[in-house]
Amino acid sequence: xxxxxxxxxxxxxxxxxxxxxxxxxxxxxxxxxxxxxxxxxxxxxxxxxxxxxxxxxxxxxxxxxxxxxxxxxxxxxxxxxxxxxxxxxxxxxxxxxxxxxxxxxxxxxxxxxxxxxxxxxxxxxxxxxxxxxxxxxxxxxxxxxxxxxxxxxxxxxxxxxxxxxxxxxxxxxxxxxxxxxxxxxxxxxxxxxxxxxxxxxxxxxxxxxxxxxxxxxxxxxxxxxxxxxxxxxxxxxxx
Numbered sequence: 001x002x003x004x005x006x007x008x009x010x011x012x013x014x015x016x017x018x019x020x021x022x023x024x025x026x027x028x029x030x031x032x033x034x035x036x037x038x039x040x041x042x043x044x045x046x047x048x049x050x051x052x053x054x055x056x057x058x059x060x061x062x063x064x065x066x067x068x069x070x071x072x073x074x075x076x077x078x079x080x081x082x083x084x085x086x087x088x089x090x091x092x093x094x095x096x097x098x099x100x101x102x103x104x105x106x107x108x109x110x111x112x113x114x115x116x117x118x119x120x121x122x123x124x125x126x127x128x129x130x131x132x133x134x135x136x137x138x139x140x141x142x143x144x145x146x147x148x149x150x151x152x153x154x155x156x157x158x159x160x161x162x163x164x165x166x167x168x169x170x171x172x173x174x175x176x177x178x179x180x181x182x183x184x185x186x187x188x189x190x191x192x193x194x195x196x197x198x199x200x201x202x203x204x205x206x207x208x209x210x211x212x213x214x215x216x217x218x219x220x221x222x223x224x225x226x227x228x229x230x231x232x233x234x235x236x237x238x239x
Contacts, residue, residue: 010193016211021176023092028172028197035225042216052237053219091130123184125149129175170198
């Protein structure tokens with residue numbers, strides 16, 4: 001199967017035809033050869049839906065729509081995108097800050113995540129997904145991580161790190177938290193998805209937003225990093 005065909009198939013199957021992929025991230029290169037990072041959140045419960053994306057400069061974070069309705073902020077309020085010089089982080093939880101602090105202290109992506117576990121939301125035990133785009137060297141490096149419950153003993157965490165080659169223009173690599181709907185929700189499995197990233201930033205934002213289930217999508221963000229290092233952060237919220 002050709003890369004374009006595979007990316008399109010993954011997009012249609014894992015996103016457009018999937019009622020509940022959960023949270024997801026994509027790191028790739030747009031048709032303009034610039035870097036893009038996508039992150040979205042979905043939700044079915046009132047607690048999950050009571051939030052939206054906001055930008056603090058280049059930092060993306062979640063915040064409650066109505067703070068009075070928040071029961072437990074620990075898994076829904078966090079910084080989803082943080083930047084260091086020429087290093088861009090994205091994740092589906094407060095492990096974004098864990099990795100940021102570790103890199104600032106001179107340790108590594110893997111070392112930071114070795115201190116974290118899958119989310120404690122029994123019976124789903126949602127995976128923690130994390131991505132890093134490192135542009136400090138001439139050859140860009142994409143690293144993706146998934147921390148997920150061990151299938152035999154969900155109190156244990158299996159750890160997967162993927163070091164990926166620089167994608168061709170118009171392609172990216174992605175992870176989602178779930179394979180689809182269910183009870184409990186089935187965790188994502190397998191290698192990162194090859195996904196389409198062609199088009200400009202606004203077209204990409206529209207394409208991914210439209211692919212997410214309209215009943216369950218909450219927010220989508222796209223960070224655009226130009227060849228000169230300029231950063232633009234676009235956000236779309238359902239509320």
